[in-house]
Amino acid sequence: MKYLTFLxxxxxxxxxxxxxxxxxxxxxxxHFSEKKMPLTYHPGFGDFMANIQVHxxxxxxxxxxxxxxxxxxxxxxxxxxxENIKNFKAEKKETPQLSxxxxxxxxxxxxxxxxxxxxxxxxxxxxxxxxxxxxxxANHDFINIKTPDISPVPNQSYRPE
Numbered sequence: 099m100k101y102l103t104f105l106x107x108x109x110x111x112x113x114x115x116x117x118x119x120x121x122x123x124x125x126x127x128x129h130f131s132e133k134k135m136p137l138t139y140h141p142g143f144g145d146f147m148a149n150i151q152v153h154x155x156x157x158x159x160x161x162x163x164x165x166x167x168x169x170x171x172x173x174x175x176x177x178x179x180x181e182n183i184k185n186f187k188a189e190k191k192e193t194p195q196l197s198x199x200x201x202x203x204x205x206x207x208x209x210x211x212x213x214x215x216x217x218x219x220x221x222x223x224x225x226x227x228x229x230x231x232x233x234x235x236a237n238h239d240f241i242n243i244k245t246p247d248i249s250p251v252p253n254q255s256y257r258p259e
Contacts, residue, residue: 143190146183147241150176154229155246159256161210161218168256169210169218177203192236202228 153175160168180196187193202225209218222245229243249256 141186143183143187143192146179146187149179151243152250153179154226154243155250156254156256157206158222158246159249161206161222162215163256163258164213164215165256165258166210166213167258170207173203173206173210192232195232195235198232199225199228 153172157169157172157176160166160172180199183190183193183196202221205221206218206225209221226243226245230239233239233241233243
């Protein structure tokens, strides 16, 4: 008799699980009109690059101020944005070239882990040169990245606490 009290609960659980997640997602997406989908924001390649440029500059100031936690964070932000480009802009002819930056970012990571400012500066220069080499290969040599003179974010302190 006590098993009969669980029967309604089991029945409800089975009904709730009857529709697979994939099917529910497809049904949910069906509610969106295809005419509305093109109005959804899709970041352009330049939007991603502008994001990288800000993190590239912040990485410099974090590293030269020996704020290694912030430098590591900024390096990861660059890597994350590069991943987003690969995921969202795979069709662009420039996208495969971005993999050339991975070893340069690895070198920056090593400088950060060893807390070596001179190594950091050298590896940062190599990363910057790698960015510019990629721009030249993509016929965007008019975009020339350099070591920043001033912070792109003047209200952020780069000194470690």
